Amino acid sequence: MERIKVIIDWDENYGAASSDVSGCVATGKTVESVKEAYASALAFHLEGLREHEYDIPDKLKGEYTLTFELSVQSLLHQLDGIITRAALARATGINERQLGHYMTGHRTPRTEQRKKIVEGIHRIGNEFIKVV
Numbered sequence: 001m002e003r004i005k006v007i008i009d010w011d012e013n014y015g016a017a018s019s020d021v022s023g024c025v026a027t028g029k030t031v032e033s034v035k036e037a038y039a040s041a042l043a044f045h046l047e048g049l050r051e052h053e054y055d056i057p058d059k060l061k062g063e064y065t066l067t068f069e070l071s072v073q074s075l076l077h078q079l080d081g082i083i084t085r086a087a088l089a090r091a092t093g094i095n096e097r098q099l100g101h102y103m104t105g106h107r108t109p110r111t112e113q114r115k116k117i118v119e120g121i122h123r124i125g126n127e128f129i130k131v132v
Contacts (some may be wrong), residue, residue: 002064006038010074011105021045022060023060031078035068042066075121076103083124092120 006018012052017025024045038069042060047081049056070078078101079088092099094116101107102117109117 002059002062003067004042004059004064006035006066006068007071007076008034010077011118014074016068021057026035031068031070032076035066038068039066050073072102072109073105075117079121083121086119087124088120091123092116094120 004018004020004122006016006033008014008016013027015030016034016038018038018115019041024038024042026034026037026041026100028037040071046060048054077096080103085099089096089100094113095105097120098107099117102109
């Protein structure tokens with residue numbers, strides 16, 4: 001089974017696209033709604049390709065599964081109001097101002113910084129699990 005990686009980004013709304021499938025995008029007000037919208041848009045997109053006898057990407061000819069990855073901007077937006085920037089700064093070692101730049105899209109973090117953010121979020125989550 002092929003895996004189709006779909007990136008979810010944020011710019012006043014969540015948007016989803018995949019480099020594996022050109023011409024197919026979706027938007028939504030929540031992460032869950034954009035996931036559902038992308039799955040639906042992809043099915044509609046493939047139906048149109050078949051109907052008009054266009055080439056279908058090899059990854060989509062058989063069974064496939066969608067895997068979603070949130071960009072740093074969408075991830076930070078999703079957690080805004082749930083985890084403070086101060087808590088995230090302590091957990092990641094990235095200062096609050098820089099996290100703010102990532103959240104607003106003024107800066108795009110390097111892969112290493114993204115990894116620190118994701119690990120910091122996991123650390124905070126693990127602390128919550130220990131308490132419960």
